Amino acid sequence: MGLWRTAKYRIRALFGAERLDSEMDGEMRFHIEMLAREYEADGLDPKAAKKKAHVDFGGLEKMKEETRDSWGTRVVVDLIRGFQFGLRLCLRYKSSSVLSVIVLSIGIGISVVIYIATAPFLEFSSGAEFDERHLFLEWETGSSNRKLLNSHDFKVFREEVESLGDLIGFQTSSGWIHLPGERDEVEQFNGAFVTSNFFSLTNITPLLGRVFLSRQADFEKTTEIVISDALWNELYSRDEAAVGSVVIVNDQECVVVGVMPKEFGFPYSQKFWIASEWKQFDGARRDKIPNLSVIGKLTHGVSIDKARLELNTLAANLAVSYPETNEQLIRVRLSLCKVIYGNEGAGSILVLRYAASILVLLVACVNVFQVLVSRTAGRSHELAVRCSLGAKRNHIMWQVVVDGLVLAGLGALLGIGLAAVGLKVISAYLSRFTTLSGMFDLSLEPRVILFAGGAAVFSGLVASLLPAWRASKANTFDVLKDDSKSSSSVYIGRLSKAIVISQVAFSSLVIFFCLSFLFFIRAQGADQLELPYSEKTVLTALLWLGADDQLRKGDPQDLRQFYRELDQRLTGNLGVYAVALTTSDYGLGANGGQFRFDDIDQDEWRDAGLEVVTPNLLKVYGLDMISGEMIDDFDTSDSVPVCVVDEEFVAVHCKGVDPIGLRVKVKRWQKPESADWITIVGVIPNLKPKTPFPSSGNILVPYTQMRSWQPSLLVGAIDAGNSELRRAVRESLRNTAPSVQIFGGVQTVEERLGVFFGIMESSFKAGGVFGVSALAVSLIGLYSIVAFTTAQRRKEFGIRMAVGADKWGIAQTILKPWVITTALGLALGALLIAFLPHLLLDSGAGGPMASLFDESFDLMGLVMKSFLLTVLIVCFANLMSMIAPTWQAARVNPMDVIRDE
Amino acid sequence: MKKSNAELLHGTLELLILRLIRSKKRHGYEIAKQIQAFSKDTLVVGQGSLYPALHRLEHKGLIQSSWGKSETGRRVKFYEPTESGAAQLKEEVSYWEEFSGIINLIIREG
Known part of the structure; x- marks a missing residue:
């Protein structure tokens, strides 16, 4: 009480x-x-x-x-009064307050954007909750390679094991989903087939309906599905009637029993979960049934070693019962689910997030520091009077600190608004090119506001503590008896000038990089890549074959069957004249590899692109061989290994030598070299766009002779952009191998290039915004200092003009020291920039970057152009920031100044 | 002693206030005058002590205030003890009597 x-x-x-x-x-x-x-x-x-x-x-x-x-209530009242005082100060010094708030809002706004943009990477917990007893089960392979349990083995373990609780099994898969009667609207989503106890991994409750109930009995007649919040929104527009309705997944009817909130997406942002016992595989060959991810929870009082012993015993029994599939599988590997499904990169992303935020805030704080130094110096008399009336040192400091905190608070409010607008703009812009735009949705959650508040307090304190401390240290008597010029000179010293120098140098560096990037993209024509074929006639899709259990096993026969079936379904329809697969991303990218010749410099490994392709590749592009023969259907895993090379390869590695008949061994990154020598049988035209970067050419091997999980599908058609054709491609994939996933949609090469350049353009624009912001922030700091010092010397200028000085003389007096300071900043920036040409051009002296560029690329010219333009921009901008206060000072009326003591 | 013994008064002012308003509602001026009168001008309560003490007692819930008319007809705040104030007074008086008795004993016999 x-x-x-x-x-x-x-x-x-x-x-x-x-x-x-x-x-x-x-x-x-x-x-x-x-x-x-x-x-x-x-x-x-x-x-x-x-x-x-x-x-x-x-x-x-x-x-x-x-x-x-x-x-x-003294403390609270004093706080409130302090902030009221801070607000009055803001109104008293309107222009510097406005400038400071703008600078801080930019800094805090950018910090908020960084905070939100990194949140999805840090919050990748997908909703499952693991403790030390949750274990992931798989076969021990003796290496980091993973071998999952198949569904039959899983069921045996589930029935027999006692050291682990009821095992949970799941199989990630993609599904083609549509509502009944809307087959044309079918879309592919990532999901999983799961056991009925799957949702025991989380405490998150469904938004609607329920999760799966008992085992088996309910699944005899109907297949139950739980959908995600995103899928509920996509299919049902969040209609609550979704629960109990039917949805078609891979042509199978499923009844929706529940909707999970967006916080749950285990294991990897899945959009649906279908209850399954894999009954359709009962009686099937054990090497033809799906593999499952299996999780079990240690029973209380049981150690992991005991569990492993029991599981190994069961594994040994299976090896005896099924030697053809399980003979080598006699040990089970148990791993902590926390490690398997943890976010390993979270630590570094967290460090990056806060480091970037602090850096951005510090840049803003430095400018507000300048403003507060000027403002505090201008109040030196007032503060001296307060001291003489009994104000203690902490009172004086608090008055200056509260000034900074109020500015920072206003900056935070504006900064949140700027962040909201900025994120919407970024999101809308990126949505034209990529699905990543969804991560930039800003919602004013408490933690975002908390972060912005923390940023405001940090900025306010950093910007104000030093001026506050200096203000509290000033000698009251000296200040009161001396005039304002000499008292304020205590504040405007080497530190402020050093800050101006570093700001000018920093903004010069940023502008230099932005301009260099612009010239690199535009001047070298990299924004208009030339292709040897029409980009409107090739439709592309990136496939993940590993999602299909059969294709994942890597049997070349299965892959041939997949390609043939796809080819049959598509060729001849809707103007399609050829279908091919390639490991080059959309046919545009290059896969790194190395090779060595059989009889030319045998031990020397050389760089070249390495692609795995199907025979119809050139037909897709409407091109012919340069010489020799193209790989074809007869080149299988049982025949002599062959390959073709492109013109670039010949130009770089076979100068004056006919490549046909030469033999090579190849290797991909971190993989062993090919076992056999591969014979070059043909030369094809260059298929990649010309870039400023040097190319070593490409080696293309048949898809039946080298395994690949992630090929791009290329469809050559008269009108590749036709929406009917896109639908036909999806339909064909769905009918051929429904589990195969498509990444990035089905788009023409022209559209892919549009995305690429769109991202480059938006990167440039972002860089430009950053550069302009850096310059603006630097200019505000310079303006504040020049305006203050000029105002303090007003009487001096009035007297000078009264005794005959002209306006130009006054202007020179003001500008000279600050022009020198700015010039020093520019010199520092130039020094930093000067290191770059040395790094870029002098590869012999340890500059690696020169080797990235083609010999014909005029790198020096680009650097000089960027440098000169940077100097011009920085000089002009800084001069402009000093003009206004200089102009005001030069227009001083001597009589007014002398009269006004 | 003409002047107030500030150190003695400091620890006992709240007790004195509670005692004086026990029998009758009083305002601040009256309380100060009563202390001066009863002590035969020995103790003079500074206003810098009186009003903060009154507010502290009200804060603690030992006294309550109400507005009324003074003898001059002017509106003024009167103070009276609450139930817990009355109980507190009893306790403080008992403690004071015991304490002062011990001090007297030591002074006489020591």
Whole structure:
């Protein structure tokens, strides 16, 4: 009760302070009145009695203050008064306040954007909750390679094992989903087939409906599906009637029983989960059934070693029962689910997030620091008077700090607004090119506001502590008796000039990089890549064959079957004249590899692109062989290994030598070299666009002779952009191998290039915005300092003009020291930039970057152009920032200044 | 002693206030005058001590205030003890009597 009474009293004192004050005033005035009456009664005249009463009572305001102290609200009241004072300061120094708020809002806004953009990477927990007892089961392979349990083995373990609780099994898969009667609207989504106890991995409850209930019995007649929040939105527009409705997945009817919230997507942002016991594989060959990810929870009191022993015993029994598939699988590997499904990169992303935010905030703080230094110096007399009236050092410091905090608070409010607008713009812009735009949705969650608040406090303190400390240290007598110029010179010293120099250097560096990037892209024609074929006639899709259980096993026969079936379904329809697969991303990228010749410099490994392709590749592009023969259907895993090379390869590696008949061994990154020598049988035209980067050419091997999981599908058609054709491609893939996943949609080469250049353009624009922001922030700091020092010397300029100085002379006096400071900043920036040509061009002296560029590329020219333009921009901008205060000072009326003391 | 013994008064002001308002509602001026009168001008309460003490007691819930008319007809705040104030007074008086008795004993016999 005591605490409650205290709280009630303090709240009353805080919010009813005015009334309490008024009561107190009445009370004390009555006391004084009574004292005066007493003295009147003693014989004093009324006036003298009143005066004596006041004197005897003591200072009324002092009494009130002491009484207010007893209310226990001093700290809060002082805080509130402090912030009110800060706001009044902002209004008093409007222009510098506006500039500071803008700078801080940019800094805090960018920090908020960084915070939000990194959040999805840090929050990748997918909703499952693991402790030390959750274990992932797989076969021990003796290496880091993974070998999952198949569904039959899983069922045996589930029935027999005692050291682990009810095992959970799941198989990730993609599904072609549509609502009944809307087959044309079919889309592919990532999902999983799961056991009914799958959702015991999380405490997250469904948004609607339920999760799966009991095992087996319910699945005899209907297949149950739980969908994600995103899928619910996509298919049902969040209609609650979704639960109980039917949805078609891979042509199978499923009943929706529940909707999971967006926080759950285990294991990897899945959009649906179908309850399954894999009954359709009962009786099937054990090497033809799906593999499952299996999770089990250690029973209480059981150690992981005991569990492993039990599982190995069961594995040994399976090896005896099924030697053809399980003979080598006699040991089970147990791993912590926390490690398997943890976010390993979270630590470094977290460091990056806060480091980037702090860096951006520091840049903003430096400018606000300059503003506060100027402002505090301008208040030096006022602060000296406060000191002389009894203000303590911490009071003086608090006044300056609160100034910074108020500016930072206003900056945070504006910064959140800027971040919201900026994120919407970025999201809308990126959505034209990529699905990543969804990660930039800003919602004002408490933690975003908390972050912005923290950023504001950090900025306010960093910007104000040093000026506050210096203000509290100033000698009161010197300040009061001296004029403002000499007192303020305490504040505007080497530190401020050093800050201006570093800001000019930093903004020069940023602008230099932005301009270099612009010239690199535009001047070298990299934004207009030339292709040897028409980009409108090739439709592309990136496939993940590993999602299909059969194709994942890597049997070349299965892959041939897949390609042939796809080819049959598509060729001849809707103007399609050829279908091919290639490991080059959309036919545009290059896969790194190395090779060595059989009889030319045998031990020398050389760089070249390495692609795995199907025979119809050239037909897709409408091109012919340069020489020799193209690989064909007869080149299988049983025949002599062959390959073809492109013109670039011949030009770089076979100067003056006919490549046909030469033999090579190849190897991909981190893989061993090919076992056999591969014979070059033909030369094809270059299929890759020309870039400023040097190329070593490409070696193309048949898809039946080298395994690949992630080929790109290329469809050559008269009108590749036709929407019917896109649908036909999806349909064909779905009918051929429904589990094969498509990444990045089905798009023409022209559209892919549009995305690529769109991203480059947006990167450039982002860089440009950053560069302009850096320059603007630097200019604001310079303007603040110049404006302050000029204002402080107003009287001096007035006297000079009165004795004959002209405006130009005054302007020179002002500009000269700051032009020198700016020039020093530019020199520092130039020094930093000067290292780059040395790095880029002098590869012999350890500059690796020169080797990245083709010999014909005029790198030096680009650097000089960028450098000169940077110097011009920085000089002009800095001069402009100094013009306004100089102009004002030069227009001073000497009479007004001399008259105004 | 003409002047107030500030150190003695400091620890006992709240007790004195509670005692004086026990029998009758009083305002601040009256409380100060009563202390001066009862102590035969020995103790003079400074206003800088009185009003903060009154507010502290009100904060603790030992006294409550109400507005009324003074003898001059002017509106003024009167103070009276609450139930817990009365109980506190009893306790403080008992403690004071015991304490002062011990001090007197030591002074006489020591």
